Amino acid sequence: MDPRVREHSETLVDWSARVESGDRVVVVVDEGSHDLAVAVAAALGERGATPAFVYESDEVQRAYQLAAADAAGGPGGGSEPPAFDEPTHQLALYESADAVLALRGGRNTAEGSDVPGEVGAAYARANQAVREARMATDWVSTIHPTRSLAQQAGMSFDAYRDFAYGAILRDWASLAEEMAGLKELLDGGDEVRVVARGPADGATIDGTEDAPATDLTMSIEGRTAVNSAASVAYGSHNLPSGEVFTAPVFDSVEGEVVFDLPRTFGGTTIRDARLRFEDGGVADFSAAAGEAALADVLDTDDGSRRLGELGVGTNRGIDRVTGNLLFDEKMAGTVHLALGRAYADCLPEGETGNQSAVHVDLLVNMRRESGAAGVTRFEVDGEVVQRDGVFRWEDGFEG
Numbered sequence: 001m002d003p004r005v006r007e008h009s010e011t012l013v014d015w016s017a018r019v020e021s022g023d024r025v026v027v028v029v030d031e032g033s034h035d036l037a038v039a040v041a042a043a044l045g046e047r048g049a050t051p052a053f054v055y056e057s058d059e060v061q062r063a064y065q066l067a068a069a070d071a072a073g074g075p076g077g078g079s080e081p082p083a084f085d086e087p088t089h090q091l092a093l094y095e096s097a098d099a100v101l102a103l104r105g106g107r108n109t110a111e112g113s114d115v116p117g118e119v120g121a122a123y124a125r126a127n128q129a130v131r132e133a134r135m136a137t138d139w140v141s142t143i144h145p146t147r148s149l150a151q152q153a154g155m156s157f158d159a160y161r162d163f164a165y166g167a168i169l170r171d172w173a174s175l176a177e178e179m180a181g182l183k184e185l186l187d188g189g190d191e192v193r194v195v196a197r198g199p200a201d202g203a204t205i206d207g208t209e210d211a212p213a214t215d216l217t218m219s220i221e222g223r224t225a226v227n228s229a230a231s232v233a234y235g236s237h238n239l240p241s242g243e244v245f246t247a248p249v250f251d252s253v254e255g256e257v258v259f260d261l262p263r264t265f266g267g268t269t270i271r272d273a274r275l276r277f278e279d280g281g282v283a284d285f286s287a288a289a290g291e292a293a294l295a296d297v298l299d300t301d302d303g304s305r306r307l308g309e310l311g312v313g314t315n316r317g318i319d320r321v322t323g324n325l326l327f328d329e330k331m332a333g334t335v336h337l338a339l340g341r342a343y344a345d346c347l348p349e350g351e352t353g354n355q356s357a358v359h360v361d362l363l364v365n366m367r368r369e370s371g372a373a374g375v376t377r378f379e380v381d382g383e384v385v386q387r388d389g390v391f392r393w394e395d396g397f398e399g
Contacts, residue, residue, distance in 0.1 A: 005035050006039045008036060008144075008169065009042070009043045010043055011037035011169065012239055013101075014047075015172055015231050016140045017099045017138055017139075018231065020047070021049065023050070023098040023099055024049075024098045025051045025052070025100070026094060026097045027042055027044075027101045028103065029053055030102075030103055030104045030135075031055070031102050032149075036142075040101060041053075045266050047193060048129060052093065052280070057158075058111035058112050058267075061112065064112075065115050067329050068084065068119075069116065081118040081119050081121070082102065086127070086129055086130075087126070094130060094133035094134045095133045095136075099139065100139040101140055104141060105144035105146045108148055109149065109241055109264065112267045113266060113267025116297025117266075117299075118296065121299070121357070121358075125349070127218070139232075140237050140238070143164060143327070145160055147323070150320075152264070152322065152323040153320070164327075167315060167330070172229050175229055176227055176234060182244045184256040186220060186244060186246050186383060187224060190241065190381055191217060191219065191380070191381055193217045194214060194215075194257070194335055194366075195214060195215050195216075195375065195378075196365065196366055197213060197214075214258050216254070216255040218253045219252035220310070221249060224345065225245065225346065227244055228330075235345040238330070242313065242314045242318070243314055244311070244312050244314065245312070246346045247309060247347055248310050248383045250280050250307065251279060251281075253307050254327065255276075256270060256274070256275070257275050257365070261276075261364070263363060264323045264324075269290050270293055271363070280306050281305045282298055282306075285298065297339055297358055297360050302356075303355045303357075304339055304358050305339070306343050307339065308341045308343070308354040309338035309346075309361070310337055311329060311337075311338070312378065313329060313331045314333055316332040318331040319331070319361075329361050329363060332389065333365070333390075334367075335366055336362060338360060339356075339359075339362070340387060341354060341359040366386060366388070
């Protein structure tokens with residue numbers, strides 16, 4: 001076994017999930033992550049935890065959803081999506097868990113792309129309580145590098161493994177200290193403005209050549225930002241991580257945004273998605289590719305047309321789009337906005353925030369190559385915190 005797999009498992013169990021003796025841990029094993037599961041099992045045994053292993057596969061889920069739709073006379077056999085029952089037996093498992101470790105790494109990154117959107121949305125709604133129970137634990141999602149993920153990223157398997165472990169096996173304590181300054185700015189701020197050029201072709205929403213395609217404002221008053229340093233001790237649940245995120249006031253979002261970095265969702269690539277917000281909700285949208293998939297997301301429920309997250313990528317070990325969100329949204333020089341559910345860690349006590357069965361992140365490129373120098377910027381209360389993907393405390397910042 002590659003020694004980095006064992007180092008990955010130890011980082012996951014000790015730094016990320018903070019597993020202790022006696023903890024009940026559900027380990028969700030994707031079909032391509034067997035080696036990591038072996039290493040995690042050994043680490044949990046050494047630490048005296050009690051694991052339950054759950055097999056998960058996009059191919060298996062696809063088979064179930066399509067068959068259920070056909071049996072119910074829905075898409076493929078009628079006009080109504082199936083009414084999936086809530087999996088209460090699965091819910092009981094997660095309600096009794098202290099931690100959940102999700103080991104991702106599928107065999108086919110496009111699996112599920114032919115499941116009708118309304119079927120996937122119905123399945124998501126039926127499983128919302130399960131999702132909530134998992135998220136109430138000390139959960140962490142991670143990626144085991146596989147050949148299919150390397151192919152999706154357009155890289156050789158060896159190069160992809162080097163890339164993945166370069167993002168995962170970092171000095172997380174030092175990165176946490178670096179990100180603390182951005183958290184402090186967001187915690188003390190009232191309004192964020194994101195300004196950026198659009199796709200490489202220079203197109204803008206309103207057709208004005210000199211106007212930025214993205215000019216979006218939102219309130220973050222009273223919110224708490226999360227310093228996502230790959231550990232539940234920081235309110236972070238991804239490995240790799242490297243972002244600072246918060247929850248916008250859901251009815252405060254105004255303006256237009258172009259997500260000029262591709263996003264694969266349900267096996268479909270959404271590219272150059274353009275959203276116009278009014279009174280916090282999506283009033284109009286389009287996409288150069290994957291528009292039907294974007295429409296399915298927006299039509300999931302009332303909350304799926306509003307933003308639940310604003311995140312800023314800080315991991316400079318990630319320097320390219322790979323088609324895998326767990327890496328892509330952490331890439332330094334990007335901002336991501338999530339349609340749907342807000343995370344409770346960001347909200348004031350007693351406030352529920354935006355509620356939805358989905359949480360779908362879309363990415364904006366804030367780096368210099370996304371447009372003319374000096375145009376792209378991230379502001380907090382009118383003060384430029386980042387320009388052309390460079391923070392004001394980093395070398396190369398142009399004020």
